[in-house]
Amino acid sequence: MRRVLLIGSGEVGAKHATALLSTEGMILVGVADPSPVVAPPAGVPTYARWETALEVLDPDVVVVATPPGTALRAARAAARRGASVLVEKPVTLDPAELSPVPVDQLIFVAFQPHFAPGVPQLLAETPAARRAEVRLVCRRDRSYYRSWRTRYATAGGILHQQAIHGVALALRLLPSSPVSSCTAQVYRVRRWAESEDRISATTLFDNGTVLTVDARVDSVDEPRCHELTLHLEDGRRLHVRGQNLEAGLGDPSAAPADLELRRAMYQALPTPDGEGPRHPSLFHLAQLGRTLEVIAHAYRTAHTAPQAGPAA
Template sequence: MRRVLLIGSGEVGAKHAHSLTRTDGMDLVGVADPAPVVAPPAGVLLLTRWETALERLAPDVVVVATPPGTALVAARAAARSGATVLVEKPVTLDPADLAPEPEDNRIFVAFQPHFAPGLAALLEQQPTARQAAVTLVCRRDRAYYRSWRTHYATAGGVLHQQAIHGLALALRLLPPSPIASCTAEVHRVRQWAESEDRITATIAFDDAAVLTVDARVDSVDQTRRHEVTLHLDDGQHVHVRGRNLEAGLDDPLSAPGDLELRQAMYRALPAGAPGPRHPSLFPLPQLRRTLEVIDYAYRTARNVSEAGTAA
């Protein structure tokens, strides 16, 4: 039984608490949060400081579900303590923060959709994609944009908070070459926060690979989906489907639920000395390229301001 500490008890932390208490082999022994939005499960110790919790509980696994910036500091401290760490995206907004540190090999990013059916085999084979398209259509209400999510400087934009699951997956299979150019547009409609409602981007790389993105969080009428289409070197077209990639390469009607995907992710976390890892796990060092692409898209984007249409 692995002892688990959860850092952060907000909306996302509560999802982890629910899933961890239903995962065999995981024992949630504590939650650290100075002002929890959601109370920990019955019988689970609540501490105000994660530093104290690390020292007192000596966990085997630490799940970090705090806003960007704080998340990286806590994750690295937990890894230095000897724990295996799972940290929520986007971890940080600045790619430079992910300059390599020795403890980073114990830290993984919580991309549970990467455990969708068929993706482990695809990632293990590592085929090369020359074109990738990420599509996101969802709906976020005014309540979502509160506290730290109100400001771009603390939460980032749609690509950091919503489309990052698909972007990270696509970039795992595109060649790791420098960005050659980017054409992007950012649309702000509802003006509930500093973040945008929609961003479209075409990013070309030096080796002629191309990544396109169409991500929107203001949809009412469209079918909600988060999908990735890959055009592989061998001519195959791979379509990762679902409301949040959860169908993977299989039939969306038989897609696993969020709980099942989270449980698979927890069980894949390595214990003890580094060795072969589950191909769907996303190591923290890989996140730097994803954040560099996101940062480049926003820095070069043309801003389109529109009249507010919020009801």
């Protein structure tokens, strides 16, 4: 039985707590958060400081579900104690902060949609691809933009918070290459936060591959989706579907629930000794650097597009 510490008890932390309590081979031994937004599960010890929780509990696994300003520091502290660590995206907004340190090999980023049907096999085989298209449609209401999410400097934009699951998956499947150019437009109408309501970006890489992203969080009428279309060199197209990619390459009507994907993600975490093969869907912290660099490039080159619409 692996002993798990959860750092962070907000909206996302609560989802992790629920999933961890029902994951075979895992036992939630503590929750650390100075001001829990969601009450930790009954009977689970709570700590105001994650440093104290690490010292007292000495967990085997640590799940970090805190804002970017804290996440990387907490994840690396847990890894230094020998724990296997799973940290929520975006971890940090600054790619430079991901300059590798030895403990990073124990840290993985929480992308449960990468465990969707067919996606592990796709990542293991990495077929030759020349273009990837990410599309995100959802709605985030005013209540979502509170505290740290209000400001771009602490939360980032749509590409950091919502579309990163698909962007990261696309970049894992496209051959790695430096960015040659990027064009992007952001749309701000509601102004509930410094982040945008929609972004459209096209990134070209030196090897000729292309990544396009169209992501919006202000939709009213469109069906919710977060999908990836991969254009292969042989002319085929692969579609990873779902409200959050959860259907993978399979039938959307038979897509696994978020809870099931989270359990698979936890159980794939290697032990600190690293014995056995790594699960292809695990997203190493080191791999996040390229994703954040591409996202940063898009926002650096983005122009604000005028758009009629209500201010609130």
